[in-house]
Amino acid sequence: MRRWSEMAGLLFAKPRLVDSVRQDLVASGAEGVGALDVSRALGRKARLMGSDAVFEAAPGVSAHVLGMGPLQPFVEDPRVTDVLVNGPNRVWIDAGDGLTRVPAHFGSDDDVRALAQRLIALGGRRVDDAQPCADVHVLGCRVHAVLPPLASEGTLLSIRVARHEEAQLADFLGDGVQDVYVRELLEGLVRSRRNFLVSGATGSGKTTLLGVLLSLAGEGERIIIVEDSAELRPTHPHTVSLQARQANSDGRGEYTLADLVRQAMRMRPDRLVVGECRGAEVRDLLAAMNTGHVGSGGTLHANSTRAVPARLTAMGALAGMGMEATALQASSALDVLIHVRREGASRRICEVATLEVKDGELVVIPAAVLRGGTWRLEAGVDRVEALCNGS
Structure with missing residues (x-):
């Protein structure tokens, strides 16, 4: 198994590339954006960046546009049942032996808030200043978000990952x-x-x-x-x-x-x-x-x-x-x-x-x-x- 520090770096994505892909998707007017749309947008970037660079960045960009962003490796790990974000650089997981802090990083609280709002929107609800708490089931997870000022130190995310165990x-x-x-x-x-x-x-x-x-x-x-x-x-x-x-x-x-x-x-x-x-x-x-x-x-x-x-x-x-x-x-x-x-x-x-x-x-x-x-x-x-x- 990879170390948590290695996993945290697997989906590093350049913020400018992520923003550029998002802008392209918005400009295209596509509804219900999926993996194919992201792949096409990345393909267009390959002409400027080179195919090798785009291929290397693709998993990270897809995670930031469609998935759980820097949390994606932990959500995909079969051992992990909970992912808790207390701030841009304070991420904890439960992989079966209690809570462990992992080196996953967001650029700022604005990035945590953006992920929270995107996930809640995917679940058909909204979370904003007027409605600072929300809970949805999305991407195989139960996602709960709390925004400031209710969360006094910044946006909070609590993600319960559904694991369908073949238990006896x-x-x-x-x-x-x-x-x-x-x-x-x-x-x-x-x-x-x-x-x-x-x-x-x-x-x-x-x-x-x-x-x-x-x-x-x-x-x-x-x-x-x-x-x-x-x-x-x-x-x-x-x-x-x-x-x-x-x-x-x-x-x-x-x-x-x-x-x-x-x-x-x-x-x-x-x-x-x-x-x-x-x-x-x-x-x-x-x-x-x-x-x-x-x-x-x-x-x-x-x-x-x-x-x-x-x-x-x-x-x-x-x-x-x-x-x-x-x-x-x-x-x-x-x-x-x-x-x-x-x-x-x-x-x-x-x-x-x-x-x-x-x-x-x-x-x-x-x-x-x-x-x-x-x-x-x-x-x-x-x-x-x-x-x-x-x-």
């Missing part, structure tokens, strides 16, 4: 006898069409694990996936994806996750999946689970299973549900919680639990907990085993 359930577990037992529990829960939530912190592997579990569903089942941005890619022959849409600059055309969950319920789903529950859509997902859409699931941002009840209660409140109503809906809808955490470059399932209501409050009953590399079976394991057996 065993990748989230060890190879001991107890790990095999937990794996068989989870496989049984999917076969028995139990409803579940995968919880975990940011970057813990929630979405990847959800995709792995959905891949275990029967081939004759229809899975409808609802997401903010399309990331889930289960290995399954019958999946349908719906993606939320933000309102346009006139405030029209918005479709929220809650809207899409209601649409999905009319599309004959065998399993209904919400990529990540964040707000009022939890009401519609729980309602779907409670009205016969078994085997459904989703992910939830939480630092432990113990934090899940509070998160569900907060999201229920956004949907106008009281604490007791949320507790009753969640306990009857959700059969199992599965918690995943990050350990260095790997991700591990570390807890399986169930939910129940006590004194009007939603509480977690652990079934299997990983502590110090060893699984401990807890009070909820009998219930989980019964669920696996169809009880």
Whole structure:
């Protein structure tokens, strides 16, 4: 593998050449500029610069005109999941072992801002002084931009790179006898069409694990996936994806996750999946689970299973549900919680639990907990085993 410093220099492009190509493309009046248009513009420059010089500069120019500019080598690296720009000379990446600063450079904050505005525009939105924050899914990435004055030291870019990993359930577990037992529990829960939530912190592997579990569903089942941005890619022959849409600059055309969950319920789903529950859509997902859409699931941002009840209660409140109503809906809808955490470059399932209501409050009953590399079976394991057996 190349060093990060070597990668940072791969797509160096002369600013004047990039500007010249852009001006040519604007002057040509071409709409929906693509790689062929850039190649033609570079071909015209070859008469002045020489073909060797243009050939050498072509990847950098293409990246600056069509792609991620100086960030392109990192976005293309299969190890990288996140690219964070805190300033012209402050770029960080996560390649599986935590955040690392890399020697990628922009000429100035104006260049960072220009890249942010171009990427957001590619996603059909705008980011400017009137609207200094925006989030889009573009070029296989989720891009979030914040401009000054909200970003006090200059334009900020946060890029999450979608990686469609060919993971297996065993990748989230060890190879001991107890790990095999937990794996068989989870496989049984999917076969028995139990409803579940995968919880975990940011970057813990929630979405990847959800995709792995959905891949275990029967081939004759229809899975409808609802997401903010399309990331889930289960290995399954019958999946349908719906993606939320933000309102346009006139405030029209918005479709929220809650809207899409209601649409999905009319599309004959065998399993209904919400990529990540964040707000009022939890009401519609729980309602779907409670009205016969078994085997459904989703992910939830939480630092432990113990934090899940509070998160569900907060999201229920956004949907106008009281604490007791949320507790009753969640306990009857959700059969199992599965918690995943990050350990260095790997991700591990570390807890399986169930939910129940006590004194009007939603509480977690652990079934299997990983502590110090060893699984401990807890009070909820009998219930989980019964669920696996169809009880």
